[in-house]
Amino acid sequence: MRKSGLLTLVTILFIVGCSSNINLTNKAPAPKFLRVYPYIDFNLNPEDFLPQNPVVFVSPAELTHSPSINITSFLLKKIIESMLEFKGYQITNDSLKANMIVDFFxxxxxxxxxxxxxxxxxxxxxPPSTYKLNFDSKTQYYNFGSSSGYSSTTGNAELTTPGYLKKEYAYRPGYTTTVAKPFLFLGIRKKTSKNVPLFTFIGFTKTTFTSPLIPLQSIVFKIGEKIPDRGFKYYKSLLDTLKIQFMILSGNGEEIFPVVTRLDKNYSGLKIYDFLIEVNGISLKDKTYSEVLSIMNKLYTQSDTVLLKVFHINGKLETVTLKRISTHYYH
Incomplete structure (x- = not known):
């Protein structure tokens, strides 16, 4: 009884301690995650994103031989609602949801x-083997005091060995191959006079053809709020766990977080638009928030193909081409 009571006390103290750590400050809440196992099909039919479509879930086992993803309207609704659950955006606000526009790239x-x-x-x-043995032996004998001679014996026999498993090794040499990484971007904005973009969601499937398919993930930060500086280890662990190479996040016009890219041990924190240096040929260097916002608006509203020039902290300059799939109103 004493051991049971002690265990209960320790458990309660642990829960209280965790709760106190979570509510210790009024800083930005931890990112929310929507863990799902869909698969993305890039031959997308815009009708697939309408709410009346049936719910389809695909188990990880069914993804083994499929390199693509199929997002259902139910999943899309859950992703959007998880984003809108943050303060200031209640998912019960029909007028807000009716004025949401979702862009797919x-x-x-x-x-x-x-x-x-x-x-x-x-x-x-x-397999089992059978061996046939033929023998012909001659034995010389001496009969002391009498004649000598040979005795002769001939005959045959069969010997059967049982089957067995033989352990063997095969060396597979290393090789270099080209790997395709499909990305899906969901841009969400309010239908206002300025068509202000709220944020962007990104996920991808495979890292290599030999690896298992990675489930699509979402990372959501509070709208209009700086990315909380939780230190390098936190975000490095986050990106490693979710297998995300880079994310694009944007704000509501007050704050904007265009790109958070491949973190490494030399990068100690997250800064605002350090890495997205060009959108559709327009440099973002020394741009103000409002200027970046204007450029991002054009990205969502006017272009069917968007070129993002991204500078990675490893020194690599990369141009990412995004193609618009469709634009839908969210109800």
Whole structure:
């Protein structure tokens, strides 16, 4: 009884301690995650995104041989609602939801990936075998005190060995291959006079053809709020866990977070638009929030193809091409 009571006390103290850590300050809340297992099909029919479509869930096991993703209207609704759950945007506000516009962009990036060599172990079945033996022996004998001579014996026999599993090894040399990474962007904005973009969502499927399919994930920060500086380890762990190479986030006009890209050990924090340096040929260097906002508006409202020039902290300059799939009103 004393052990049980002690365990209960420790559990309560643990829960209270965790709760106190969470509510210790009034800083921005931790990002919310929507963990799902859809698969994206890039031959998208705009009708697939309308709310009356049936709900379809795909298990991870069914994704093994599929390199694409199919997003249902139900999933889209859940993603949007999870984004709108933050303060100031109640999902019960029909007038707000009726004025939401969702833009779909997608792109496929290609890169060279080295697959390292490996030593495969496998077992080969050796079937039973039958051996035939023929023998012909002669034995010389001496009969002391009498004649000598030979005795002769001939005959045959069969010997059967049982089947067994033989352990063998196969060396697979390393090789370099081109890997395609499909990305899906969901841009969400309010239908206002300025068509202010709220934020952008990004997820991707595979890192290599030999890896399992990665479920689409969402990362959501509070609208109009700076990305909380939780330190390098937190965000590095976050990106590693979600298998996200980079995210594009934007605000409501007061704050904008265009790009958070591949973090490494030399980068200690997150800053505002350090990495997105050009949109459709327009440089973002030294641009104010309002100027960046104006450029992002054009990205969402006027262009069917968008070119993003991204500078990564590893020194690599990359141009990402986004193609508009469709634009829908969200009701």
């Amino acid at each position: 997608w792109t496929i990036s290609k890169e060279q990936v080295y697959v390292p060599p490996r030593l495969d172990t496998y077992y080969r079945w050796i």
